[in-house]
Amino acid sequence: MIIEYRPVGVFHSNLTPRANAPRQGILEPENRAVIEVFDEFAEAVKDLDECEYIIVLYHLNQTTGWHPIATPPGSDRTFGLFATRSPNRPNPIGFGIIKLNKVDGTKLMVSGVDAFEGTPVLDIKPWISSIDCPGGKA
């Protein structure tokens, strides 16, 4: 089965494959970026400004393949891919809980990102602490 999605927007960031991107956006919380939501989804942005954080799902479009075993940065052992956040996945979907600083029309001013310039955005959801913080150990 093949599943097709269309992007709802795109990241504009100062991160490129040649610049150092943080391995997780939260590690550089001051790193500012813009998510441009495409005009056809403008109405869907309504009320997003009530969110302090948003969950963003994105297509890691510059990956070139995947491997079932990965070694996370700084780790001295390997893990099964699904136990890691490696971008090199069968379906290269990135996930971030990102600070939303301001909504300006269809432009979302955000900070704490790890996505390269031009990364397609697949979906945006509100981050809700009572739902999205289950506790427990990592």
Ligand SMILES: C[S@@+](CC[C@H](N)C(=O)[O-])C[C@H]1O[C@@H](n2cnc3c(N)ncnc32)[C@H](O)[C@@H]1O
């Ligand atoms: C380890 S992944 C984590 C992504 C996401 N926060 C997650 O947990 O799913 C982050 C890395 O992906 C890489 N990356 C960012 N944008 C990308 C893109 N559009 N295509 C491929 N790799 C990308 C960068 O090297 C960045 O450091």
